[in-house]
Amino acid sequence: MAAPLKQLEATGTVVIADTADFGDIARFQPSEGTTNPTLLFLAAQLSSYSALVDKAIIYARSLPATASTEDRLSAAVDALAVQFGTQIYQLTGRVSTEVDVSLSFDTPGTVAAALRILELYAAEGVARDRVRIKISATWEGIEAARILQRDHGVSCLVTVVFGLAQAVAAAEAGADAIAPYVGRIADWGKLNGSAEEDLGIKTVSRIQNHLRKYGFRTQVMAASFRNVQQVRQLAGVDLLTAAPAILEAVERETKPITAILTADLAKAASDSELPPLTFNGNEAAFRWAFNSDACAVEKSADAMRRFYADTVKLKQLLATKL
Template identity: 60%
Template sequence: MGSQPANALGTLQDAGTKFKPSEGTTNPSLLYSAAQNPAYYHLLIRAIKYAKSLSISLPSEERLQLAAEFLAVQFGTEIYKLTGRVSTEVDVIHSFNKEATIAAALRMISLYAAQGVPKDKVRIKISATWEGIKAASFLTHEHGISVLITIVFGMVQAITAAEAGVACIAPYVGRISDWHKAQGMTGGDKGVEIVRDMQNYLRKYGYGTKVMGASFRNTEQVKQLAGTDLLTISPVVLELLEKEKGDFGPCLTSESAQAADLPKVSYINDENAFRWAFNMDACAVEKSAEAMRKFAEDSKKLEGLLAEML
């Protein structure tokens, strides 16, 4: 069960001592929050030194992006020391550029190697766009890199990522649920239902891609998705789970997968089919764009902090 740092590494350290998570993860919002904590000022200093070591011919914007990338790896290295595995996200600004995504991923793997973190202990997080999934396929098959496709809100993203052979996908359970509630949906939890379908589909058709459920709002969502390959759960929800009485078993099994009425489809070789299916899923379109905008905003804030120090 993966555990996600809430606002700073100290939260993960506390959770790691108590819950022994199998890995930790970062995203731009978490990094921006952690970077404001004085306890990690030394990591920012390292990023500034790195930025100053770069070629003076680089545009200032690119220099800041590379410094933020370096800082993400510094935080990731600290998480790796606590959990033994870490996921780090490619800047969402590259979400629609396959080549830039590949280049950023390879840079981060090299930066981790320089910190003594082996490639097989790093997952590179990439947005669930057509270009992102194609970049993930290349990184997986040509470089043996473990890729986690993130910002997943719809079946088309999950299926295409699985066809690409990536290691994991991260569907946002709570955010999917939030969107459907905002549309007036009552009865059942749509976030749980959609992620349940993703897990059952991937198992039914024998894909090796793991589902890593994320963005849990409450313990009930966790319990209803028990049996999912991996769960990224905040320390807050883990604490609430610990306080609940009674045991609960897996809801998602090989039997539930085979029983699921989910016809097989394919998108990996048909960009038009992927984009059309994605376009027809209003939740996926709206929430994916919202998540990328938010991450991009926090990335810029982080770069702003670095710019002030430079």
């Protein structure tokens, strides 16, 4: 019998290691890797990655003399993300890198930041088509993804997704992928009356089935797993990114892992099971649908605050070297 992770991949799920540790990435041999402010902050504190930090500082110092300290720190963060991302790319063949979360409500700013990140990757020899740009699932972020995909041919991963409205809007915008946070949705559910069922599984299953039923090409990258059972219940999701501890736990499983989510089951679902939902660029309709979902509102804001806090800590760490 195939190893558990191979069984998971056999369901059609592409497995991604949610880590910036090169050793873990090499061990699990995922087909894609990712960075975010939290992973970068943790990794940047390790002496084994000091050379990458030094390169980011050198880049920040090379900016024109008119550049402010804040501009240099922001540039250092982007450069560090690309330094890590380049190493991840060499191990996996594809990498996703996050735009500064403070730009989540700034469409032009997000587009400009994404293009700068791609220029940094190009300087490292990483082709544009091997990079995904991660953008928060705000209305402004989704519009930035639309512009990047349509006008610049940039692959976008819309992240911080906690509800169907965000997923549908991102899919309508043509985003290549979205990342709903299974574990964080489940956590919210436990605190708000969903103790009998895993709200994360329910929500992400609904998102995946909805996009498949209505013919969207956008892939679902399930993220933020708390346990192996969540992985099992989402077997068949397009993409799955999990921390090394979760992937190790999957590898210890003795019961077969079989597909739960399939395109055939999604397409066979009735309209009453998966009602149609469209926005067609209507911002007001999106905002109403989004704000009608308490979990999406609360957890999206919480996730962006957390990423921003880690970005600030990362800048403080880099400032000591700059």
